[in-house]
Amino acid sequence: MFDNLSERLERSFKILKGEGKITEINVAETLKDVRKALLDADVNYKVAKTFTDTVKEKALGQNVLSAVKPSQLMVKIVHDELTQLMGGETAEINIESRPAVILMSGLQGSGKTTFSGKLARMLKSKKNRKPLLVACDVYRPAAVEQLRVLAEQIEVPMYSEPDSKSPVEIAQNAIKEAKAKGYDLVIVDTAGRLAIDEQMMNEIAAIKAAINPDEILFVVDSMTGQDAVNTAKEFNERLDFNGVVLTKLDGDTRGGAALSIRSVVNKPIKFVGTGEKLDAIDQFHPARMADRILGMGDIVSLVERAQEQYDEEEAKRLQKKIAKNQFDFNDFLSQIAQIKKMGNLKELASMIPGVGKAIKDIDIDDNAFKSIEAIIFSMTPLERSNPEILNGSRRTRIANGSGTTIQEVNRLLKQFEQTRKMMKMVTSSKMGKMMPKMK
Template sequence: MIFESLSDRLQATFKKLRGHGKLTEDDVNEAMREVRMALLEADVNFKVVKEFIKRVKERAIGQDILETLTPAQVVIKIVDEELTNLMGGTQSRLNISPKPPTVIMMAGLQGAGKTTSAGKLGLALKKQGKHPLLVAADIYRPAAVTQLQVLGKQLGIPVFSMPAGTDAVTIAKDSLPYALSHACDVVIIDTAGRLQIDEALMQELRDIKAAVHPHEILLVVDAMTGQESVNVAKAFNDSLGLDGVIMTKLDGDARGGAALSVKAVTGVPIKFIGLGEKLEPLEVFHPDRMASRILGMGDVLSLVEKAQATFDMEEAKKMEKKLRKDEFTLDDFLSQMQQVKKLGSLENILGLIPGMGGLKKQLAGQDIDLDGKEMRQIEAIIKSMTPKERADISIINGSRRKRIAMGSGTRVQDVNKLLKQFGEMKKMMKKMKKMQKGKKGGFPGLGGMGLPKMPFMR
């Protein structure tokens, strides 16, 4: 989980503070020592930590305690606000030109995920109604052009390239009239990287910048490299001038110090983050939401946005009618499960719900399947059934169960368990239907009724 170690340390610190009725200066100093250690262990830049602690301490000690908040809540509120400011304060948006095409130049070292990020950024803009064009201007890395072409094909985004031997500046320059003639309103130029920063790389990037006058220069950095990614951002900004940072592999770094340091050290905001290796749109970086997640307060807005982008409202209405009529089948269940999977892993979803960030540890070794393995098994079992079997599980006898198990690569016991759990769900729906009679609106709260285990619970 993003910032997992930092989040755990900070929440433990604030838990101690909550035990105090009134905070003394010593209490604040002790808490700040813990926060300092937590930030340093998270690989946050030393100077950034020093300045951060100074600001929080000044505000916490001199703060007039609000009547509606406990002293501990005031300190948490201050830390939340200062973390938000540290990461940029507010969301930094792309500079979109009023006269198309908007030119976005991607820069970065090799291995940071620059080419993949170009594709993911194109997908994010496509979902906003834009018509992006990917430009293959990395002429040095073997198969870089082919990689971008494959990405473009998978994402349904056109790719502009030129014959081998054409220099990068010409490719970038010639992509602009091509974009205009093909009604592309955003041009994303994938430039060459190096294993390390050198003058030849920087000069080529400066030449491309001078030739196409980009509206945005975005640097792609790998969060897994920690403070080195901050140093890279500083070097690129000093030489090229950056408008924003795309931080990749953020979910692979439990510390997250780079994300907390880059804006303070370079003055350049993080605009997007990349999570996972799947071809999904880049996520917009919201400093306030990220601060809330670090402090264990969740990120409900991001969860709602994910749900709105994932769930089909017309499909949801049809599903509600089926639930009311007790016509919910395994086909319907599979459809719902596939939509929920699009939200991400259960572990990530828990991290977005206030107060649930620490639940993962409590669930470890218990009945909840966090990694999705059992959900994939359920999908295989349902897909191995005939349409009739999915519509009516009562016809699934012993021989059918054996065939389904063989077809899905599972055991008969696994098939039996799914059928039993689905049967319990159907019973619960009947109870809800009885409770709903004579009432308007959606299904009522379940109150003290014992919920059956969902099929992704062991």
């Protein structure tokens, strides 16, 4: 995510390294490089120029403390301005009404239908809402079926009608259905086109007028850069939408759309799609995104993801087993499952400050745990619960059964034993004593 931009900005700040103070000359040289980096990232020219002019003004007006290096100060100023450029504060979605109605808009191929499913899943689990997905795309082949499949996967009802009905009627009838059956959230998926046309705009404007949605979200593929910004501008002029959703942000190495769209349409980015899985959706936090662009990681989001998977009862059970040195391969499998639920492994690692750059060119496959799981699943229940009985013949059988080598099995057992000892030490140390005592 934003790899190219992050690398270019880091090179720009190196111009100030070794400088004793900020001067108009070295600031100008640094910001010339920053502006080029932004333009190469497909950021709107006016946005890039205004941004660097503001940074220059603030940098020259600063009294640099002796404890702060000029390059560090410049990073701080750029961070703050990037945060403001992307909206400053985190923008919340308006779903206070019962039922709350969300209208999805965007071009064909932007990921609108998939995002509708992701949003329904997120609001169902995090906000305890009862969503109803509505299929108003009566033109694209299999659009209704795609939404139906998504609805089944997230266990949410879907409303659709025969193709003969107009999208306006379908949307109106869906809201009546929601009120009658107690659904408190209606997400209306509309038709997209390959390019903006008058018919599409008139239709979605008619749906808006008919259902008066609480929230209109414009969904756009972030990888289309300035095209995304231009499309957003045209949609906003007709719909006056409430917020932007950037999809495919995980594949966007430049970042032009994320950095330009707020300034051009004056509407906040509310959500981002970070992968194909149905849980690959995040609320957009400008300050955290600025952290990631500048290579500072995003530890807050990492902690939040971990907390979502945290099970207090399971944690208590596990702590007791660790204290008694009874942590086994069943527990190990359970921990792997929790990590996998948190999302893409490379993305998770990049949230740790300093790690993103180190793993930029390293491919971390989501199947990284596959061979470990295969080895553990090849053990008998007795072996999983009692790792100490794994002698040579058992290890050979496990290697053959898992399609791995005896060396891989031995390596896993060694790592497991080291992990077990470390967990035991932590539990019995002062840190462990400070934790709440389990009765």
